[in-house]
Amino acid sequence: MTETVLDVKGLTVDIATPDGVVHAVRGIDLQVGRGEILGVVGESGCGKSTTIKGILGLLGPNSTVGADHIELAGHGDLLRTPAKKMRHVRGRRIGFVAQNPFGSLNPIYSIERQFHELQKAHGTKVSKKESREIALGMLAGVGIVNPARVLDGYAHQLSGGMAQRVVIALATTLSPQLLIADEPTTGLDVTVQAQIMDLISGLVRSEQRSVLLVTHDLGVIAQYADRVVVMLEGKVVEHGSVTDVMVDPQHEYTQKLISSVPKREELHDVIG
Numbered sequence: 001m002t003e004t005v006l007d008v009k010g011l012t013v014d015i016a017t018p019d020g021v022v023h024a025v026r027g028i029d030l031q032v033g034r035g036e037i038l039g040v041v042g043e044s045g046c047g048k049s050t051t052i053k054g055i056l057g058l059l060g061p062n063s064t065v066g067a068d069h070i071e072l073a074g075h076g077d078l079l080r081t082p083a084k085k086m087r088h089v090r091g092r093r094i095g096f097v098a099q100n101p102f103g104s105l106n107p108i109y110s111i112e113r114q115f116h117e118l119q120k121a122h123g124t125k126v127s128k129k130e131s132r133e134i135a136l137g138m139l140a141g142v143g144i145v146n147p148a149r150v151l152d153g154y155a156h157q158l159s160g161g162m163a164q165r166v167v168i169a170l171a172t173t174l175s176p177q178l179l180i181a182d183e184p185t186t187g188l189d190v191t192v193q194a195q196i197m198d199l200i201s202g203l204v205r206s207e208q209r210s211v212l213l214v215t216h217d218l219g220v221i222a223q224y225a226d227r228v229v230v231m232l233e234g235k236v237v238e239h240g241s242v243t244d245v246m247v248d249p250q251h252e253y254t255q256k257l258i259s260s261v262p263k264r265e266e267l268h269d270v271i272g
């Protein structure tokens with residue numbers, strides 16, 4: 001791997017519930033290198049979302065996050081970063097793309113205002129005019145053909161795919177070195193899914209950004225990720241290059257995951 005952008009060592013998350021403590025994440029390690037996509041795969045409930053929320057400092061007060069470190073290159077240990085500073089890390093250093101784009105967009109602000117508010121929140125001194133110019137460029141960059149019209153509109157006027165493009169544009173406006181994407185294509189049409197993943201991988205290849213991609217879809221991992229981490233019950237059970245893990249899975253759970261893909265031969269087609 002090239003230079004490490006994110007190095008997570010020994011991450012644990014305990015969640016207090018009325019029925020006792022849930023050990024949602026049980027000591028996981030992962031690294032994301034510059035210019036690569038690290039896929040995190042596993043079945044529902046294995047702790048994927050909790051892992052990334054723990055990294056991003058987005059868990060509620062009933063959760064306890066522990067780790068040896070969550071080191072972000074050029075910044076330091078996220079675990080030891082105060083909550084107020086974490087707000088600046090999110091957006092400026094790490095862009096976050098969630099599963100439901102409409103949950104990320106503000107329904108009552110125009111799209112243009114959301115770009116402007118983002119700049120303001122991070123203390124970037126840009127006029128409304130400059131912010132609009134930047135936003136137009138960002139929207140054009142994510143393949144929106146009529147950016148001015150989208151900027152003047154509201155989230156509810158967008159299709160799911162368009163909304164996710166806008167979220168990706170917002171998430172990358174401040175040039176974060178790392179993008180964390182949690183099931184970014186779930187709920188979108190299959191053709192739109194491919195367009196969104198092409199867009200994300202294009203950002204990685206053309207701009208040397210890094211992506212931590214959470215998905216339950218092995219097909220997406222096979223096609224887009226460079227390396228993969230397989231999670232089961234809050235732990236990493238296997239990790240390696242996508243080719244190695246897909247072609248010669250070592251852990252019984254990974255073998256089961258691969259054999260449950262309906263069109264398994266296509267996995268091998270995409271990884272070559």
Ligand SMILES: Nc1ncnc2c1ncn2[C@@H]1O[C@H](COP(=O)(O)OP(=O)(O)OP(=O)(O)O)[C@@H](O)[C@H]1O
Nearest residue numbers: 015017022024043044045046047048049050051216
């Ligand atoms: N707020 C919470 N209260 C109680 N338990 C929780 C909470 N959040 C997560 N959990 C539990 O932690 C474990 C991991 O959940 P998590 O959502 O991280 O899994 P996931 O792999 O992202 O699943 P999915 O693919 O369905 O989103 C599960 O057992 C879940 O029930």
